[in-house]
Amino acid sequence: MLLLRHCRSLTPFSPLNIQRRLVTPVVASCAVRLCSSRSEDQRFYYQQLHSPYWRYGLAGLLAGTGAVLAYGLHHHKAERVDTSVLSEEKTSSFPTISQEEVTKHRSLEDGVWVTFKGGVYDITEFVAMHPGGDKILLAAGGALEPFWALYAVHNQDHVLEILSEYKVGELSVEDLRKQQAVKSSDPYSTDPERHPVLHINSLKPFNAEPPPEILTDSYITPSAIFFKRNHLPVPQVDPASFQLHVEGLPGGVLTLSLQDLKTRFPKHTVTATLQCAGNRRSEMNKVKLVKGLNWGIAAISNATWGGAKLRDVLLAAGYNPDVAQWAHHVQFEGLDKDVTGTTYGASIPLKKAVSEDGDVLLAYEMNGEDLPADHGFPLRVVVPGTVGARNVKWLGKIIVSAEESSSHWQQNDYKGFSPGTDWDTVDFKSAPAIQELPIQSAITTPADGSTIDRSQETVTVKGYAWSGGGREVVRVDVSLDGGKSWQVAQLQSSEKGLPPGPSPPTGQAWAWKLWEIEAPLPPETQEVEIICKAVDNSYNMQPDSVPPIWNLRGVLSNAWHRVKVKIREDEE
Ligand SMILES: Nc1nc2c(c(=O)[nH]1)N[C@H]1C(S)=C(S)[C@@H](COP(=O)(O)O)O[C@H]1N2
Ligand SMILES: [Mo]
Secondary structure, eight states, rough: HHHHHHHHHOOOOTOOOGGGGGHHHHHHHHHHHHHHOOOHHHHHHHHHSSSOOOOOOOOHHTTTOOOOOOOOHHHHHHHHHHHHSSSSSOOSSSOEEEEEHHHTTTTTTTTEEETTTEEEEEEHHHHHHTTTHHHHHGGSSSSHHHHHHHHHOOOOOOHHHHHHTTEEEEHHHHHTTTTTTTOOEEEEEEETOTTSEEEEEETTEEEOOOOOOHTTTOOSGGGGGGGOOOOOOOOOOOOOOOEEEEEOOOOEEEEEEEHHHHHHOOEEEEEEEEETTHHHHHHHHSSSOOOOOOSSOOOOEEEEEEEEEEEEEEEEEEEOOOOGGGGOOEEEEEEEEEETOOEEEEEEEEHHHHHHTOOEEEEEEEETEEEGHHHHHHHEEOOOTBBBSSSSSEEEEEEEEEEEOOOOHHSSSSSSSTTOTTTTTGGGGGSSSBBBBBOEEEESSTTTTTTEGGGGGGGEEEEEEESSOOOOEEEEEEEETTTTSSOOOOEOTTOOOSSSOOOSSTTOSOOEEEEEEEOOOSSOOSSEEEEEEEEETTTBBBOOSGGGHHHHOOOSSSSSSEEEEEOOOOOO
């Protein structure tokens, strides 16, 4: 708690955009993890930082591809500096600048300003000159601290030295004070703090995805940037009094505390990708308007979950094979409620729940730490290979039943329909609830609409690929000419990078594969259309275009992913 308050007080927020302000303690700890998962970039910047050329490391540090940070230390120092900034008698010779003014500077054209420890810096020139400059723009107009916390930076003194050359002012005292945001009676006022880099689709309830270009920077998605999909306010759950009720089995109701779950059952960890049914919905919207949050390509993330196996808990509650004679579903109820007291709920097939290989977890840990509030603290169900919606967070009750969950989200949502079905003709009862998701892949770099210099000769294309039901992605094909010719990308199936490690057991490929390919730029063209498509071990492939799979809710959007990139011819 203490840490949380400190964080808040050291981050100058933008008053215009309150939701961009937040950094959590979770960020701090995941930052360390992120950096222990190496990537080429990270190592590059790390080495740079410790070489005479460390100045070039700043791009990486600002951009977030920086090296390891002893966050606590940073934290301590930052707090001290802030206190002095807050004291009325300022001795600085720099002009006072409001956050509003800073916020106006978030592009190369308008200038790139950032704040750090109460100082305002104009880093336009720096951004223009250095590689990774485009990533720095993620922090433009706001505070650097949350980015440093996310990506973990140490050697702050060096960075401060570089920054000092660009200092243009001091942030106004009022704007620093605005950080102590006043909480209201808003049901969302107790929602946790979030990382400002997230692209927000809806603030209340909170729905956000990471920028694609950082999504595939690490095989394990840091919890702070893991996509967040809430239908309701985040419930406040006291872990000490928390109880999970397991109902519907011959043993009667089994009630378990968090402690029981942690001590009475063996702990398992599973690395599994979660994907929202609405991932890539925005591409369906372009074909014809659909109802739903306008997700880009990043409503998908990968984490290592730790907890008890649902199977073990059901066995403890009296499950035996006879139960399968009458029961076919396991229902889950969340502790998050709407104004009428209705909770979020969903169900999965009993077969999946009790299967030894199904790996369904009652997870109390995400990436080695307690579940963050947004991801279901203190307990959620993780159903590997199954659509996000069934992975019920803030889990309060499990019911073994002959019926599916009666919840709106099981019955009247998260189902697929024909492109010809509209809101007048749709009959939700006629379609099965989405469980296992189809094969999926998308390109995270280069970004759609970006420009590459012809002198580069090659382009590095990166992305993710995943399939539902534990089906393993076995290949990703990439085209640079709109689909006429194809090359096979290299797959990465662990934190260790390329090439991929051994395959998981058949039917238990729960985690995504990251992939990349360095491909020659096609000659004599000013624009390339880059396409990716993945293949799983059942030889399921993605459809080539959106119209044939368009549906009124915009779910299951998995057409070939396409980005257009311009090639700038060399001048002279
Ligand atoms: N209790 C509860 N569980 C929930 C939800 C919710 O709103 N409430 N959203 C679901 C949906 S639609 C998705 S995609 C995933 C998102 O999980 P995440 O926020 O951890 O990424 O949680 C699922 N579980
Ligand atoms: Mo979802």
